[in-house]
Amino acid sequence: MAKRILITGAAGFLGSHLCDKFIAEGYQVIGMDNLITGDKKNIEHLFQHKSFQFFHHDVTTFVHVPGKLDYILHFASPASPIDYLKIPIQTLKVGSLGTHNLLGLAKEKNARILIASTSEVYGDPQVHPQDENYYGNVNTIGPRGVYDEAKRFQESITMAYHRFHGLETRIARIFNTYGPRMRLNDGRVIPAFIGQALRGEDLTVFGDGSQTRSFCYIDDQIEGIYRLLLSDYQYPVNIGNPEEISILDFAEEIISLTATHQKIVYKELPKDDPLQRQPDISRAKEILNWEPKVKRAEGMKKTYDYFKGLSLEELEKKEHKDFKEHIRK
Structure with missing residues (x-):
């Protein structure tokens, strides 16, 4: 019988690609998303698939899934500065209440759970590159703290469930990721x-x-996350590409890639914006036998082709449709 996996944040960038991966691997996939920042267009190709179900649900409220569950991937969370600065309370709630609810569900179902943490737990790092033993340099009351601290709490409660309840847990510290299905105006580089x-x-x-x-x-x-879920390692693992580039050099790469002749204009650096971000992936190499394969030139070409295919309306859209509805909750 096929194993069943619940993926929260299923209509988001990472979540939708995870749905594709696990269906391709023969799993029964249950996707869950409240669609604040996710988009059903990312998973509509799966709606007719016999191995896929979708629930429109907010994981900060009670989560019930009938039947057995073998695995849970908790990827529900705003993930870009524009998102979590506009909906800070929801960001904190999904990292705290949402994680608590899903850990409880994992305990009830005797399921293994992987939570999506982030390189933002390292804050503006004073150690470079960042390895998993570094505790970080985070401003808890700064504007980015709602995201950073939500993820740090998420790691803490996950390890508490592992130690106190013996729950099988995995923690992926995800560094900057890109590719098709990113939201064009989400504020990421x-x-x-x-x-x-x-x-x-x-x-x-x-x-x-x-x-x-x-x-x-x-x-x-996605391959790194997949291997981590199926590994026997319960502590945080950095999943990212260690090839580092300055933002200015990257802007020049974009101008070359797009064959445009735009200027580069400079604005004030946002408060607490990290000055360095580079993962040490020694642990992932050793434990997961994983490291990135796709070179930036290849990946950026695929990403640019995806964005070129968007409509003019999507290119000009400035704000996600659901923010105004949820902003005061």
């Missing part, structure tokens, strides 16, 4: 740059552009 290039706008670089990021293509990220 790659869709922001590509969107500006496609609209003929100047590319906006914050600060002097010397801050660095490390970009992992979606296919590599």
Whole structure:
């Protein structure tokens, strides 16, 4: 009998690709999303698939799934600065109440659970590159704290369930990931740059552009998460691409890729924006036998082709349709 897996945040960027992966691997997949930042278009190709079910549900309220569950992937959360700065309370709730609910469900079903943590737990790091033993440098009361602390709490309660209840848990610390199905106007570096290039706008670089990021293509990220779920390792594992690049150099790459002639304009660096971001993936290499395969030039070409296929309306859309509905909750 096929194993059953619940994937929260299923209509989001990472969640939708995880649905594809586990269906391809022969699992029965239950997708769950409240669609605040997710989009059903990302999973509509699965609606007729016999191995897929979808529940429109907010995991910060009681979560019930009938029947057995073998695995849970908790990927429900706003993940970009635009998202979590507009809906800070929901961001904190999905990391705390939502995680608590899903850990309880995993305990009830005797299921293994993997939670999606983030490189943001390292804050603006004073250690470079960042390995899993680094505790981070986070401003708990800054504007980004709602996301950073939600994820740090998520890790803490997950390990508490592991230690106190003997629950099988996995923690993926996800670094910057890109590829098809990203939201064009979600504020992250790659869709922001590509969107500006496609609209003929100047590319906006914050600060002097010397801050660095490390970009992992979606296919590599999904494979790393898949291997971590099926591993025997319960502590956090960095999943990301260690190839580091400055934001200014990356802006130049985008201009070259898109064959546009936009200028680069500079704006003030947002508060607590990390100046360096590069994963140490030694643990993933050793435990999961995993490392990224897709070079940035190849991954960016695929991503750009995806964005080029979007409609003019999508290119010009500035705000997700559901924010106004949920902003005061």
